[in-house]
Amino acid sequence: MEAVLTEAVALLDESGESALTFRALAGRLRTGVGSIYWYVSGKDELLDRAADHVLADVLADTEQLAAQDDPIDGIRAIAITLFDAVADRPWLGGYFMRDTGVQPNGLRLYERLGQQALRLDLTARQRFHAVSAVLGYVVGIAADLGQQPPQEILDGEVDRDEYLGRFVAQWRALDPVEFPFLHEITDEFEGHDDAEQFVAGLDLLLAGLRLQAGR
Amino acid sequence: MEAVLTEAVALLDESGESALTFRALAGRLRTGVGSIYWYVSGKDELLDRAADHVLADVLADTEQLAAQDDPIDGIRAIAITLFDAVADRPWLGGYFMRDTGVQPNGLRLYERLGQQALRLDLTARQRFHAVSAVLGYVVGIAADLGQQPPQEILDGEVDRDEYLGRFVAQWRALDPVEFPFLHEITDEFEGHDDAEQFVAGLDLLLAGLRLQAGR
């Protein structure tokens, strides 16, 4: 059982979502496809369990972060840890939101964020909305990053910078009068850092929360 | 061509992502599967184009919203319009982020948000981050809602309230000492409104942005 999950995660990490087939997984485990179905009801459950499996690590990493002085700093740290985990596991993005609320580790992570919110002077509803918003934001950015580059870059044929460069070139070719924002953005986009971008947005969200909590 | 897209969207709207198969689509169009490949290079492009196709409507709906007095109100209105569109098209969630930056309407929507941001007193980088954050947040919440209920509710067998009730019951059964937040949340979750929840988080984000822009 444990081996099934770890090997499934390994396959996902190495070659992405499409590489996780029952036959490939069975091959790795040196067993038959039928055996996997004894542990797992189907592919959906396999992916859910795999996602929750890696969430265990995230949960462990956020263990001591809960002791932060400022609860909002606590939320910030947890969110960043979660983002980092998803950043180098693009496949996670789409599946861990499905876990929140059902799978054990997803629940615990939700709770961990919520316990920081409990230390804020908010109504229950405000707390509910705040935690959901933070989680939703993390998922959204993660999903954005999750779109795996179209194979060429995965094979190493094309450089990542060159890949992004195509977008930039395409944007620059647009009419500057009709697309003033895109033109201004282009320079920022070139050589931008995903993590930095994520944190910048997170801080906007948390600034709003801070305002609401009167801190 | 146009018919292919509209019929594809119709299939997606009616029965979700899994219902859109080349054979089903060909059947509706009273044609062969091979014909579809003349218009579209594969399923990826079909989904991209379908997503961009409905974004045209969103774009039209946000047409007059750009004239808002306050640019942040403008961003708010555009974001809500986009959310509404995704809310009753769960399949859209996962595919329109892939469009932003590539497909025409996705780009225009991005630009439309950005033009509001241009009216704010921010650095180019701050603008870039702000717009990306808003879009990421919308996508994240949308993806959360996008997880289609597991068929039973789609068939009408099980009531939506009863479906959510299962979650609530499961949460209530947890240890209140270990999960204080979840217990507090439970009441809020019961009979919560998705749209209201979305707007609440959006307003937190925009409050932070307002602070940054000095308004």
Place this chain on the structure above:
DNA sequence: CCGTACATCGAACACTGTTCTATCGTATAG
């Protein structure tokens, strides 16, 4: 020795996206 429960396996099935080739219809050139 049996029997029962757990566990394994892989062939078979129904379905998917995709490719390929044959064919149609129609406009334009000779």
Place this chain on the structure above:
DNA sequence: CTATACGATAGAACAGTGTTCGATGTACGG
């Protein structure tokens, strides 16, 4: 009028997928 080229259609074939199912093994208590 005929020939040719080309936009467009159609469906059979292929490789690959998740899933089912029954046959087979293994362990252990009676």
